[in-house]
Amino acid sequence: MTAFARRVQSFGTTIFSEINILAAQHGAVNLGQGRPDFDGPDDIIGAAVTALQAGQYNQYPPGNGAPDFRKSIAAHADRFYGLSIDPDRGVIATAGATEAVFSCILGLVDAGDEVIVIEPYFDSYVPNLIMAGATPVFVPLHAPDWTLDPxxxxxxxxxxxxxxxxxxxxxxxxxxxxxxEMQLVADLCQEHDVIVISDEVYEHLVFEPAQHTPIAALPGMTERTVTVSSLGKSFSVTGWKVGWVYGPPDLVAGVMRAHQFVTFAVHHPSQIAAAYALSLPGTYFEELQAMYTTRRDILMDGLWQAGIKASAPEGTYFVLGDFSEVFPGDDIEFTKYLITDIGVACIPPSPFYSDAHRSLSGKRVRFAFCKDEATLRTAGERLRKLRG
Ligand SMILES: Cc1ncc(COP(=O)(O)O)c(C=O)c1O
Structure with a gap:
């Protein structure tokens, strides 16, 4: 008798856990998981400490989130994107973007519905759909520019x-x-009456001249989009797992039906600190982008010197590097070799594809640059051994 429910039998251990274990065993510089190796800003952490000690935030918050946090999410969406969001009926605080996406699926998608998934995809999406009984329909992005085929x-x-x-x-x-590019998605969604679950956790990690526009801001899309984001990437506190969903009240009400029985509510003191973080002035976000531009360039330099070809990303803190000139095998083999023989950990992207499209990932691996500059330089030095 197998101990697992059928709905989880096809799930392995996430690639991130596997790589973290292997990297620790071999003392590799870990550029795998998108997990900063530096702490979040002192003032944001201080706001959490103050909230913990204030004597009023250590009990359950409202299930949809602390009122000040919800207000700050709506104000942030207005300040950066001109979106008008109802903080009472159009916002829910969640346990990170991961829970937000899952609650959106559970609350808005029926068993048997089809959901379009762009490949490569974030690893929780497909297991989320499977658990909800929905059917993923895969559409790949095409290298080298990672564009959609209309x-x-x-x-x-x-x-x-x-x-x-x-x-x-x-x-x-x-x-x-x-x-x-998003207009095509928007047109098709409107033509076929399809909703969008838009994961924008990297909304503030965008490099000039690229600019982030939420798909909800496109004409006719506000009413059919639930937007998901979280604190982790924008404020270097991935361990807090504080996220949110915002959108039109009729869709958000569906998400709330699921959320109330998934987590009911999320860590109250962190929500108070999150409200502070989201209200920081524009200079905070400019400095974040400048910090990551420097780190991106250090990593890019290390990769090129090692013979790994890569284009600078427009956003996020990841670079996909093409290792075809330095290694003959596939991405999984290269990742293992890099960890065990070179001492650098990365993530193979092939697990983020359906079986039918897996070969499209090509000879590439993902490196994260949310790391100290010294860590990135050490990785660069080690990677140079690939040339030898
Ligand atoms: C695209 C994407 N969505 C969601 C998440 C998870 O966000 P959170 O930690 O807020 O759950 C990540 C984290 O790496 C991500 O890359």
Whole structure:
């Protein structure tokens, strides 16, 4: 007798856990998981400490989130994107973007519905759909520029399509989709009455001249989009797992039905600190982008010197590097070799594809640059051994 429910039998251990274990065993510089190796800003952490000690935030918050946090999410969406969000009926605080996406799927997608998934995709999306009994329909991005083929996208829309899972800035390709590219998605969604679950966790990690536009800001899309984001990437506190969903009240009400029985509510003191973080002035976000531009360039330099070809990402803190000139095998073999023989950990992207499209990942691996400059330089030195 197997101990697992059928719905999870096809799930392995996430690639991130596997790589972290292997990297620790071999003392590799870990550029795998998108997990900063430096702490979040002192003032944001101080705001959490103050909230913990204030004597009023250590009990359950409202299930949809602390009022000040919800207000700050709506104000942030207005300040950066001109979106008008109802903080009471149009926002939910969640346990990170991961829970947000899952609650959106559980609350808005029926078993048997089709959901379009752009490949390569973030690893929780497909297990989330499987657990909800929905059917993923895969549409790949095409290298080297990671663009959608309009005909492939169009063919993916059927009478059964309920939603598309959209992610921009995109992990792992680093693409920031332009409003023109998103317009095709928007047109198809409107034509086929499809909703968008838009994962924008890298909304503040965008490099000039790229600019992030939420798909909800496109004409006719506000009413059919639930937007997901979280604190982790924008404020270097991935361990807090504080996220949110915002959108039109009729869709958010569906998400709330699921959220109330998934987590009910999320860590109250962190929500108070999150409200502070989201209200920081524009200079905070400019400095974040400048910091990551420097780190991106250090990593890019290390990769090129090692013979790994890579284009600078438009957003996120990931670079996809092409190792075809330095290693003959596939991405999984290269990742293992890099960890055990070179001492650098990365992530192979092939697990983020359906079986039918796996070969499209090519000879590439993902490196994260949310690391100290010294860590990135050490990685660069080790990678140079690849040339030898
Ligand atoms: C595209 C994408 N969505 C969601 C998440 C998860 O975000 P959180 O830690 O807020 O759950 C990540 C984290 O790497 C991600 O890359």
């Amino acid at each position: 005909d492939e996208l169009r063919r993916a829309f059927t009478p059964k399509t309920r939603a598309i899972l959209w992610n921009s800035p995109h992990n792992p390709t680093g693409r920031v989709f332009t409003p023109a």
